[in-house]
Amino acid sequence: MRIIILAAALASAAPAHASGGLWCDNVGGPVKINIQSGVTRGMGSPVFNFRASAEIEDATIGEDLRKIAFDGANLPQYWSYGDDLNMVLYRERDTEIFGSVEIAILTKAAGDDIAYDGTYTYTAHDGGANNGQGSTVTHTGKISCGVE
Numbered sequence: 662m663r664i665i666i667l668a669a670a671l672a673s674a675a676p677a678h679a680s681g682g683l684w685c686d687n688v689g690g691p692v693k694i695n696i697q698s699g700v701t702r703g704m705g706s707p708v709f710n711f712r713a714s715a716e717i718e719d720a721t722i723g724e725d726l727r728k729i730a731f732d733g734a735n736l737p738q739y740w741s742y743g744d745d746l747n748m749v750l751y752r753e754r755d756t757e758i759f760g761s762v763e764i765a766i767l768t769k770a771a772g773d774d775i776a777y778d779g780t781y782t783y784t785a786h787d788g789g790a791n792n793g794q795g796s797t798v799t800h801t802g803k804i805s806c807g808v809e
Contacts, residue, residue, distance in 0.1 A: 683697075691717055711731075712731070731752055744770040763785075785797070
């Protein structure tokens, strides 16, 4: 009986950490970005079940780079502290010809508890485009994010 009481006391003494959601969508422009994730409060606000996608209609890069999905392994930088919510998504194609997509998102709190507004920079490199000469596409625009 003492073991059960001790286990219950230790479990109730553990700090509670709530979790919520994180999302981002861009506002217009040639790139369509969507981000969905869980986020934990406390312990540095780590993300979990991260998924994102980017889509662009630009024939100067390969089709596999025009519509691309990201997961948590493709989130090398993430910062959520105070008024800042920033992240970098990066993914390379899985072929011998180099190709990559990088999305940098920089936002600030927009006045309420969950909204963040800012900018994104989308950069795609395709080493096989332009008859093997390579091609780089860069777009910037506005993005809105939220955390609850």
